[in-house]
Amino acid sequence: METARKLCPGVELQIIRKTAPDKISCGLSHGDVLLFGIGGKLRFVSEGKSVTLHPGSFCLLSDEARRKGLLPELPHGHFEGFSLSVEADAADAWSKCSLGIFAPDFTSVLARIRGFDAGTALSAGIRGEHVFRELYEAAAEDAPIFPRLKLAELFLLLAQSPIQPETETYLPRGQEKLIRHLRDHIVGDELHYSSLQDLAAEHGISVSFLQKSFKQVYGLPVYQYLKAYRLEKAAAALLNTGRSVTKIGLDAGYTNPAKFSEAFRKHYGLPPSEYRKSENQNG
Numbered sequence: 713m714e715t716a717r718k719l720c721p722g723v724e725l726q727i728i729r730k731t732a733p734d735k736i737s738c739g740l741s742h743g744d745v746l747l748f749g750i751g752g753k754l755r756f757v758s759e760g761k762s763v764t765l766h767p768g769s770f771c772l773l774s775d776e777a778r779r780k781g782l783l784p785e786l787p788h789g790h791f792e793g794f795s796l797s798v799e800a801d802a803a804d805a806w807s808k809c810s811l812g813i814f815a816p817d818f819t820s821v822l823a824r825i826r827g828f829d830a831g832t833a834l835s836a837g838i839r840g841e842h843v844f845r846e847l848y849e850a851a852a853e854d855a856p857i858f859p860r861l862k863l864a865e866l867f868l869l870l871a872q873s874p875i876q877p878e879t880e881t882y883l884p885r886g887q888e889k890l891i892r893h894l895r896d897h898i899v900g901d902e903l904h905y906s907s908l909q910d911l912a913a914e915h916g917i918s919v920s921f922l923q924k925s926f927k928q929v930y931g932l933p934v935y936q937y938l939k940a941y942r943l944e945k946a947a948a949a950l951l952n953t954g955r956s957v958t959k960i961g962l963d964a965g966y967t968n969p970a971k972f973s974e975a976f977r978k979h980y981g982l983p984p985s986e987y988r989k990s991e992n993q994n995g
Contacts, residue, residue, distance in 0.1 A: 872951065943976060
């Protein structure tokens with residue numbers, strides 16, 4: 713099933729849900745088309761190479777793939793995701809008129825992504841999978857405002873977060889699905905975060921299996937991942953809100969402002985206040 717919706721001038725979102733390997737159309741025949749993975753796994757050939765998308769990864773489709781559609785394989789038997797067809801000029805005009813100082817620059821984001829080969833599976837950092845899913849879920853809303861805000865958040869993320877080629881994971885289907893479920897539990901319930909022992913026991917697995925499998929899927933141990941996720945949220949809040957550094961630090965789990973500043977500086981190279989000032993000047 714594929715359903716399309718115009719999010720704003722210049723941007724069309726198409727929800728993709730597949731349980732059989734039939735052709736996937738890729739939205740508008742003009743502009744750039746980005747494909748995002750939400751659930752399951754999708755494998756296809758682009759520019760003569762095999763591309764695999766799993767939850768949290770995305771790619772810029774080549775002109776040929778955009779025109780002809782994709783002939784996919786479904787290694788997990790299903791795939792959920794969405795495509796975004798973007799006409800940058802129209803999207804930028806809407807963004808600047810509607811969002812003011814929080815307007816993402818669609819043109820520069822797409823130029824950044826074009827720096828990678830078409831069809832390369834990419835990762836948008838620790839928060840990517842979470843933001844992708846929020847837009848996917850928001851697209852089901854009848855009201856236009858919330859999906860548009862999530863679209864802006866997505867492109868601000870793609871402008872600010874490290875983007876790098878994704879690496880394939882090789883866990884069995886059931887194990888990878890479980891680890892991604894546990895990851896959602898951890899980041900979605902930060903204020904009531906259970907110990908790894910409790911979390912593992914709830915799902916009938918050992919702590920060592922949880923730690924090893926989590927690192928295999930996400931590249932970091934659980935606690936380091938959660939810390940980096942919170943710091944990325946803090947960085948986005950510094951740039952996109954007027955909240956105080958102290959409040960942002962509290963939201964990131966730091967009751968001591970000095971410890972928040974130290975952790976942020978180690979991660980980003982600047983203390984929070986200087987990061988906000990520097991990035992706003994550069995922007």
